[in-house]
Amino acid sequence: MAEKRKGDLGDREVYVISVAAEITGMHAQTLRTYDRMGLVSPERTSGGGRRYSRENIRQLMEIQRLSHDEGVNLAGIKAIIDLQQRVAALERENDGLRQQAGRRSGEIVHVPRSTAVVLWEQRRRRRGNDRDGRGDAGTGDA
Numbered sequence: 856m857a858e859k860r861k862g863d864l865g866d867r868e869v870y871v872i873s874v875a876a877e878i879t880g881m882h883a884q885t886l887r888t889y890d891r892m893g894l895v896s897p898e899r900t901s902g903g904g905r906r907y908s909r910e911n912i913r914q915l916m917e918i919q920r921l922s923h924d925e926g927v928n929l930a931g932i933k934a935i936i937d938l939q940q941r942v943a944a945l946e947r948e949n950d951g952l953r954q955q956a957g958r959r960s961g962e963i964v965h966v967p968r969s970t971a972v973v974l975w976e977q978r979r980r981r982r983g984n985d986r987d988g989r990g991d992a993g994t995g996d997a
Contacts (some may be wrong), residue, residue, distance in 0.1 A: 862880075865923050866907070868908070869897075869906035869907060869908050870906065870907045870908075870912070871904065871906065871907075872886055872887070872897075872904075872905045872907065874907075874912065875905075875912060875915065877914055879912060879916055879919060881919065881921070883917065886915065889915065889918060892929065892933060893933070894914070894918055894932060894933060894936060895907075895914045895918070896911075896913050904983070914936075918932055918936075921935065940985045968996035
């Protein structure tokens, strides 16, 4: 049974755990386990009941595909999901930076992590100083 919920994003359907389990072909206990592991995080009612969105259903089906078709264990699936979320966050950040750069002159340039940025200022030489800055006193040639 799908419920219509009004939220900040408008009307959307959410499903009770039994319907989500039926749609995905999984047991409700499996969905509870995935929730406890943080693989899928459905919304909760004030009474604590899980409400699965279409996005949650999509995530469950991807977990099932990785597990059954690709042979990935749950720890591996968790790592994959964490990395996918990190990539999505970095892409959003990159888009924001590109928008900011578009408002200014200049461009975004890729700099590898191994490259250090050093602020260098040329020192002005005083008269009588040699390269090491000690002048004639450091050479013993006075």
